Amino acid sequence: MNSNPPLSRRGFLKGSALLGSGLVVGFVIPGAHRFALGAENQGNIFAPNAFLRIGNDNSVTVLLGHSEMGQGIWTGLTMLIAEELDADWSKIRVEHSPASAALYGMAGFGGMQITGGSTSTWMEFDRYRQAGAAARLMLVEAAAKRFDVAPSQLRTESGVVIAGDQRATYGELADDAGQLPVPDPASIKFKEAKDWKIIGKPTKRLDTPEKITGKAKFGMDVQFDGLMTAMVARPPVFGGSVKSFEGAAALAVPGVHKVVQVPSGVAVIADHYWAAKLGRDALQIDWDLGPNTGLDxxxxxxxxxxxxxxxxxxxxxxxxxxxxxxxxxxxxxxxxxxxxLAHAPMEPLNCTVKISQDKCEIWTGTQFQTLDQMIAGKITGLKPEQVEIHTEFLGGGFGRRANPTSDFVAEAVQVAKVAGAPVKTVWSREDDIRGGYxxxxxxxxxxxxxxxxxxxxxxxxxxxxxxxxxxxxxxxxxxxxxxxxxxxxxxxxxxxxxxxxxxxxxxxxxxxxxxxxxxxxxxxxxxxxxxxxxxxxxxxxxxxxxxxxxxxxxxxxxxxxxxxxxxxxxxxxxxxxxxxxxxxxxxxxxxxxxxxxxxxxxxxxxxxxxxxxxxxxxxxxxxxxxxxxxxxxxxxxxxxxxxxxxxxxxxxxxxxxxxxxxxxxxxxxxxxxxxxxxxxxxxxxxxxxxxxxxxxxxxxxxxxxxxxxxxxxxxxxxxxxx
CATH class of the missing domain: 3.30.365.10 (Aldehyde oxidase/xanthine dehydrogenase, molybdopterin binding domain)
Structure with missing residues (x-):
C-alpha cells in the first residue's frame, strides 16, 4: 500500500527510536508510566499496541492494530493522532499493523488484539491522542534546539514547527526528534476541545480512494506464485462427519491436484477457484449425519x-x-x-496460509488476530509469535470474522498443512450462509x-x-x-x-x-x-x-x-x-x-x-x-x-x-x-x-x-x- 518499510516487532521492542531515518512513537498501555521507547533493559518495558512513524519526506504513517471493515476507523482513529500532532492531513498514511498482542492488545479485551463491540474509538480515544501529543512535544523540543529558543516560543501548524520567521517541517526534524527522550505521560496535556481542528469535523475517509479505484486489497484478492485454491465439502447437518469419500472424479477435473480429509470435511485443492469448485461438486462422500438430523x-x-x-x-x-x-x-x-440470522458479509470467508518450518503466514480479513495466532500455532506446532498474520481489508465482518473458535482460519491452516503448499481456502456464498455461527x-x-x-x-x-x-x-x-x-x-x-x-x-x-x-x-x-x-x-x-x-x-x-x-x-x-x-x-x-x-x-x-x-x-x-x-x-x-x-x-x-x-x-x-x-x-x-x-x-x-x-x-x- 505504501513504500515505507514496516517496523519489525523485534526492532520496536528493542526501543529503537529510529527506523532508517525519522521518528517512531509508540503508544502506552493504560496505567503505564513510561512509553516503551528508550526503555531497553531498564526495568519494565511497556508493550505498545500501535505506533506512528514520521518520515523525512514529511509523511506520517499510522499503523492501526484494528481491522477496517467499512466502519471507518482508519480515518477516525487517525484523526485522534493527527489532532494532537498538528499533522498535515494530506501527508497521512495508514496501514494495518502486524498481529501482536504484545504490541497491539487492548486492555479492555484482556490484552488481545481484536476489533469488535463498537469499542475501537472509545477505548483508544486517550492513548491515540497521547501518542500524537508526545510526538509533537518531541518535534517541538528538536526545533527549539535547532532554533536556539525556548520550546514555549514555538507553535505547530499542519506539520510545521514555527518560531517567528523560522520554520521546520516535521520531516526535517524527525531525525533529531528521534534522538530525544520520550516525554513523561504526566507532562502531556491534551488540547482543549475548543481548539480542535480535526476532531469533530466531517472528514472524508482515507480508505475511500483505494476502494473506489480497486487498489484496496481484500483477503479474496491475495495472490502469489505457487498459491493454490481450496474448497471444503462440509457436513450438510450440524455435528456431522465424514465416514468415507471417493475423490477420483474430483481428481479428474482439470486443475485439481489433491483431495484430502481435514477435520471440517474434505478439501479439494486446485489451481484456481473454479477447478476447486467443480472438483468439490464431483466428490462422493458418505456422511455420518450425527445426532442433529431432526433439527427443525x-x-x-x-x-x-x-x-x-x-x-x-x-x-x-x-x-x-x-x-x-x-x-x-x-x-x-x-x-x-x-x-x-446469518452474517452474510459481501465478501465470503476466505483465508490464505503458507507454512514453513519455522513460520506460518496468514493473509485474511480477521477481527481476532490474537486468537487466530494461538489456534494456528497449536495446529502447526509453532509458537503464536511464529504465526504472522497479514490483516487485509474486510469486505464486511459483522462479528463473523471474530469467532472464538477461529473456525475459518483454523480450517485454512489445516488445509495448508495437509497440502504441503500455500493454499487459499475459499467459502462460496452458499457455504457462508449454511456454514453455521x-x-x-x-x-x-x-x-x-x-x-x-x-x-x-x-x-x-x-x-x-x-x-x-x-x-x-x-x-x-x-x-x-x-x-x-x-x-x-x-x-x-x-x-x-x-x-x-x-x-x-x-x-x-x-x-x-x-x-x-x-x-x-x-x-x-x-x-x-x-x-x-x-x-x-x-x-x-x-x-x-x-x-x-x-x-x-x-x-x-x-x-x-x-x-x-x-x-x-x-x-x-x-x-x-x-x-x-x-x-x-x-x-x-x-x-x-x-x-x-x-x-x-x-x-x-x-x-x-x-x-x-x-x-x-x-x-x-x-x-x-x-x-x-x-x-x-x-x-x-x-x-x-x-x-x-x-x-x-x-x-x-x-x-x-x-x-x-x-x-x-x-x-x-x-x-x-x-x-x-x-x-x-x-x-x-x-x-x-x-x-x-x-x-x-x-x-x-x-x-x-x-x-x-x-x-x-x-x-x-x-x-x-x-
Whole structure:
C-alpha cells in the first residue's frame, strides 16, 4: 500500500527510536508510566499496541492494530493522532499493523488484539491522542534546539514547527526528534476541545480512494506464485462427519491436484477457484449425519415455548412481580420471537496460509488476530509469535470474522498443512450462509401489569435462546450465575425496568447443536425489537401517544430523552402524512450510545414499504460526524433487512436458505430516505458501528401497527391478509 518499510516487532521492542531515518512513537498501555521507547533493559518495558512513524519526506504513517471493515476507523482513529500532532492531513498514511498482542492488545479485551463491540474509538480515544501529543512535544523540543529558543516560543501548524520567521517541517526534524527522550505521560496535556481542528469535523475517509479505484486489497484478492485454491465439502447437518469419500472424479477435473480429509470435511485443492469448485461438486462422500438430523425451526420454537413456562435463571429481579401483577388494573401478556440470522458479509470467508518450518503466514480479513495466532500455532506446532498474520481489508465482518473458535482460519491452516503448499481456502456464498455461527433464534414472553393511569407497575419477562458465550474461552468472564449477559442486554438493564419496584427477568439458554455467534449489535438485535414494541403496546393500552408515554417513562434518563426529542422534532411527529402512511418510533441505548428513530411506512398489498427513517444519535464526542452518519445509515439498512426479509430456517437438520435469492437482504430499490442528526455532546465517545441497528425493526413495527392495526410480534414482519 505504501513504500515505507514496516517496523519489525523485534526492532520496536528493542526501543529503537529510529527506523532508517525519522521518528517512531509508540503508544502506552493504560496505567503505564513510561512509553516503551528508550526503555531497553531498564526495568519494565511497556508493550505498545500501535505506533506512528514520521518520515523525512514529511509523511506520517499510522499503523492501526484494528481491522477496517467499512466502519471507518482508519480515518477516525487517525484523526485522534493527527489532532494532537498538528499533522498535515494530506501527508497521512495508514496501514494495518502486524498481529501482536504484545504490541497491539487492548486492555479492555484482556490484552488481545481484536476489533469488535463498537469499542475501537472509545477505548483508544486517550492513548491515540497521547501518542500524537508526545510526538509533537518531541518535534517541538528538536526545533527549539535547532532554533536556539525556548520550546514555549514555538507553535505547530499542519506539520510545521514555527518560531517567528523560522520554520521546520516535521520531516526535517524527525531525525533529531528521534534522538530525544520520550516525554513523561504526566507532562502531556491534551488540547482543549475548543481548539480542535480535526476532531469533530466531517472528514472524508482515507480508505475511500483505494476502494473506489480497486487498489484496496481484500483477503479474496491475495495472490502469489505457487498459491493454490481450496474448497471444503462440509457436513450438510450440524455435528456431522465424514465416514468415507471417493475423490477420483474430483481428481479428474482439470486443475485439481489433491483431495484430502481435514477435520471440517474434505478439501479439494486446485489451481484456481473454479477447478476447486467443480472438483468439490464431483466428490462422493458418505456422511455420518450425527445426532442433529431432526433439527427443525418450527419444532425448536415450540421447544423454546415450552421451556419458557418453566423457571429460568434470574437475570434481574426487584420486589415481587407475581404479586404485583395480580393486583394490576390491567395486564398485557405477549410473546415475541426472532429467527436465526446469518452474517452474510459481501465478501465470503476466505483465508490464505503458507507454512514453513519455522513460520506460518496468514493473509485474511480477521477481527481476532490474537486468537487466530494461538489456534494456528497449536495446529502447526509453532509458537503464536511464529504465526504472522497479514490483516487485509474486510469486505464486511459483522462479528463473523471474530469467532472464538477461529473456525475459518483454523480450517485454512489445516488445509495448508495437509497440502504441503500455500493454499487459499475459499467459502462460496452458499457455504457462508449454511456454514453455521448464526445469531440465535430467541423467544420472549412478557407479562406486564399497568396501574389505573396505564403506567407499568409489574413486569415479568422470560427469554429463551442460545448462549453465544457458552463452551467458549469467553464463558468464564461473560457468563455469570448461568446468565450470558449478551442474551439479556437491553432487557435486564432496560431503563424501563431500572426503577420499576416489581420486575423479574429470567433466561433459558438451551443447547441445540446449532453453532451461534455474536452478530452486529449482539443481544440488542432482538431485545430492542421486543422492548420498544412492548412499550408501544403499553402506550396503546394506556390510550396515550407513544412519544409522550416514553417521555414519562424516561424522565430520569436525559440522554434517551435527548435523542427521542430530536428525532421526533426532525420527523415532525404529529404532522399530517400522505394518505396511506404512518410513523412509528423507537429509542434504545447500546454500546454506550443512544439512538432514536422514527420510521414512515406504507402498505402495498401485503408488502411493507419504508419511505423515510429519521435518526438521532448521541454517541458522546463525535470524532468524525461524516463517518457517524454513514454508520447510522448502514445500521438502519442492516436493521431493515432483519425487519423485512432475513430469516434462516432449518428442516431435517439442514439450513434451507443458501444465497441472497432466498436469504434476502434489503434491495437498493427498497432503501428509504435516511436523515441522521447528531446530538452535540462532550461526553466520552460511545460505539457507533452497531448502534443504528437495534431501533430500526421496532420503529418499523410500531409504524405498521399505527397504519394497519396489526401488532406484528415476529421478525421478519409479515402482514396478514385477514
Amino acid at each position: 425451526s418450527r419444532k425448536l420454537l415450540e421447544s423454546f415455548r415450552k421451556l419458557a413456562t418453566t423457571p429460568g435463571i434470574s437475570a434481574s429481579k426487584a420486589g415481587d412481580a407475581t404479586a404485583a401483577l395480580a393486583k394490576a388494573a390491567k395486564k398485557i401478556d405477549v410473546e415475541y420471537s426472532v429467527p436465526y 448464526y445469531r440465535s433464534m430467541f423467544l420472549h414472553q412478557a407479562n406486564v401489569g399497568l396501574d389505573a393511569d396505564g403506567m407499568p407497575v409489574a413486569w415479568k419477562h422470560v427469554l429463551v435462546g442460545q448462549s453465544i458465550m457458552a463452551d467458549t474461552s469467553l464463558e468464564a468472564s461473560m457468563v455469570k450465575g448461568g446468565v450470558d449477559k449478551t442474551s439479556v442486554e437491553g432487557v435486564a438493564d432496560s431503563p424501563y425496568l431500572e426503577h420499576l419496584a416489581n420486575h423479574q427477568v429470567e433466561l433459558h439458554s438451551p443447547k441445540t447443536g446449532i453453532a451461534v455467534l455474536w452478530l452486529r449489535s449482539v443481544g440488542h438485535t432482538h431485545t430492542a425489537f421486543v422492548m420498544e414494541s412492548l412499550i408501544d403496546e403499553l402506550a396503546e393500552a394506556a390510550g396515550k401517544d407513544p412519544v409522550e408515554y416514553r417521555r414519562t417513562l424516561l424522565k430520569n434518563h436525559p440522554r434517551h430523552l435527548g435523542v427521542l426529542n430530536l428525532a421526533v422534532e426532525k420527523a415532525n411527529w404529529g404532522a399530517p402524512l400522505p394518505d396511506g402512511h404512518a410513523v412509528g418510533v423507537a429509542v434504545h441505548e447500546s454500546f454506550g450510545s443512544y439512538v432514536a428513530q422514527v420510521a414512515e411506512v406504507s402498505q402495498d398489498n401485503l408488502e411493507i414499504r419504508v419511505h423515510r427513517v429519521v435518526c438521532a444519535v448521541d454517541c458522546g464526542i463525535a470524532v468524525n460526524p461524516q463517518s457517524i452518519a454513514a454508520q447510522m445509515e448502514s445500521g438502519i439498512t442492516f436493521g431493515l433487512s432483519f425487519a423485512l426479509h432475513s430469516k434462516l430456517t432449518l428442516e431435517g437438520g439442514q439450513v434451507v436458505q443458501s444465497n441472497f435469492h432466498d436469504y434476502q437482504v434489503l434491495r437498493l430499490n427498497e432503501m428509504p430516505v435516511v436523515e441522521v442528526h447528531i446530538v452535540p455532546s462532550s461526553d466520552k465517545p460511545g460505539g457507533i458501528g452497531e448502534v443504528g441497528v437495534p431501533p430500526t425493526a421496532p420503529a418499523v413495527a410500531n409504524a405498521v401497527f399505527a397504519l394497519t392495526g396489526q401488532r406484528l410480534r415476529e421478525l421478519p414482519l409479515q402482514l396478514s391478509g385477514v
